[in-house]
Amino acid sequence: MNPRGRVFLVGAGPGDPGLLTLRGKQCLERADVVLYDRLVSSAVLNLSPPNAEKLYVGKERENHAVRQDEINELMVERALAGQTVVRLKGGDPFVFGRGGEEAEVLRRQGIEFEVVPGVSSAIAAPAYAGIPITYREVATGFHVVTGHECVASPKTPWPLFAAQTQTLVILMGLSHLTEIVGNLLQYGRSPKTPVALIRWGTTARQETVFGTLADIVGAAQETGIEPPVVIVVGEVVHKAQDLAWFSPDGASLASMRV
Structure with a gap:
């Protein structure tokens, strides 16, 4: 059985890639899979390894590419498979980003996670x-x-x-x-x-x-x-x-x- 992976709830910042934190960059560089939101810049997304799987799970008003429960399932599924998952969110994960809800799901599943604050x-x-x-x-x-x-x-x-x-x-x-x-x-x-x-x-x-x-x-x-x-x-x-x-x-x- 694969050891459990880890999930990083990373704030990508407001748009300027220069505002990404150093810790956020470190997490992206070790990612196996990145679940990213609509307003994340390509410059930030591209800090992940070339072979990392990048899955768009963004939301717009009345147009959600992936439902929140599906995002939760993806995080859990990939972490249980032993992968390092970066949930990459615009701004800060805990400022209207539903990061708190996602952290609760991970905690209930016994999956280790880290919250990396971002500039709102x-x-x-x-x-x-x-x-x-x-x-x-x-x-x-x-x-x-x-x-x-x-x-x-x-x-x-x-x-x-x-x-x-x-x-x-x-x-x-x-x-x-x-x-x-x-x-x-x-x-x-x-x-x-x-x-x-x-x-x-x-x-x-x-x-x-x-x-x-x-x-x-x-x-x-x-x-x-x-x-x-x-x-x-x-x-x-x-x-x-x-x-x-x-x-x-x-x-x-x-x-x-x-």
């Missing part, structure tokens, strides 16, 4: 757009939510999200932008609050649409911006005027990229 787009995309999500005397904290959950859940704390001293970061929320803006205005956030829509953050395809709660829905429609988008709401968005540093064409800091 919730922090990285604003940073690459020149937006610090906290800033002394401007934003005392931040909230990170998903668009679908915050709109669908009756327990969403909109009064908390509407506080002017808090930055709100919304992932996977572009299709719910109208409802999100409506709720924030209803619970007291100023219509003048700046908003940024950051598409393909940290990559050569990055683009940002700026506006306020009063006009961001119209700006999104006018520009035709499409997912994947990170939405940032808060006074810190103004900082992008002075702190924008990243050049999507790759010229900025190109000599320092991994």
Whole structure:
């Protein structure tokens, strides 16, 4: 009988391959099989050995290539066969990545696993757009939510999200932008609050649409911006005027990229 393999739940980061952790790179280099998500860059995926099996298990809204229970079965099956499995997830495995659910499955099956944190787009995309999500005397904290959950859940704390001293970061929320803006205005956030829509953050395809709660829905429609988008709401968005540093064409800091 083959000895049991091991599963690494690896965060691939937000898109820029230079943001992958060293530990993530080490895990990929020893992988027998890689189960990877939709937003994982090819540069990161290609760090795995040429003979490693690479299986796409990505999900899009209303279009799941492989169901979550099938992903779980694949991890367990390959690990029980003695293989080293890398479950490669965009961003961080435990930030809206269902990594916690996958870890629970592995634990129940008695399979050893390791969680390798990754840089979340919730922090990285604003940073690459020149937006610090906290800033002394401007934003005392931040909230990170998903668009679908915050709109669908009756327990969403909109009064908390509407506080002017808090930055709100919304992932996977572009299709719910109208409802999100409506709720924030209803619970007291100023219509003048700046908003940024950051598409393909940290990559050569990055683009940002700026506006306020009063006009961001119209700006999104006018520009035709499409997912994947990170939405940032808060006074810190103004900082992008002075702190924008990243050049999507790759010229900025190109000599320092991994």
